Amino acid sequence: MPRITPVNAATANPDVAATLGAIKAKVGMIPNLHATFANAPAALKGYLGFSEALTSGVLTAKQREIVSLAVGQANQCQYCLSAHTLIGKGAGLSPDAIRAARQGTGIDAADAAVAALAVRLIETRGQVNDADLAEARSAGLDDAAIIEVVANVALNVLTNFTNNVAATDIDFPVVELTIAN
Structure with a gap:
């Protein structure tokens, strides 16, 4: 059982719901990690931005x-x-x-x-x-x-x-x- 409850996209504030919806559209699901990060929208956005930026680097x-x-x-x-x-x-x-x-x-x-x-x-x-x-x-x-x-x-x-x-x-x-x- 999680010690921090993941955010439910259906009841999230509109900005968080939109971010979680975009994740679902991209990967086909909302991973529990992302829903957990959504408790702190700044952390979720920071994680997503940093992760996306690293995809265009020199590492495969x-x-x-x-x-x-x-x-x-x-x-x-x-x-x-x-x-x-x-x-x-x-x-x-x-x-x-x-x-x-x-x-x-x-x-x-x-x-x-x-x-x-x-x-x-x-x-x-x-x-x-x-x-x-x-x-x-x-x-x-x-x-x-x-x-x-x-x-x-x-x-x-x-x-x-x-x-x-x-x-x-x-x-x-x-x-x-x-x-x-």
Whole structure:
């Protein structure tokens, strides 16, 4: 049972209802995370804007999902792991790539570097060292990609923490926190 009640689009104020309606039109449903964010319309709009902006960056959709999976695992967010396992499949990640991301690695050097940097950012609260950046660069990440990994980590920390605080009901196929072999 959620600790923060999701907003019902049918009874929401007109601005929030319109935002939730646009989400439903775009993705076919209103995910419980979005309905939970709707308790704070500024947070919902900020999340949506930041998320949308990052889709036009240098990281691929697969790499953004790798960050989401790596960070979701590091922060033990079952909602996000469930959502991003499904979204990651839709973005073209194989089951092996999903498992690797959750383990903080990847199936090729660039994806491994993205996942490792994301996990390292969580572990160090952003206080990565020169060796961490050298490792990312040696795998082909340039400064733009590094900054986008940071931005995607920040976005995922927002969703992970919101779901962990709210105990958001999972409305995706449930993925266990323990990584299957």
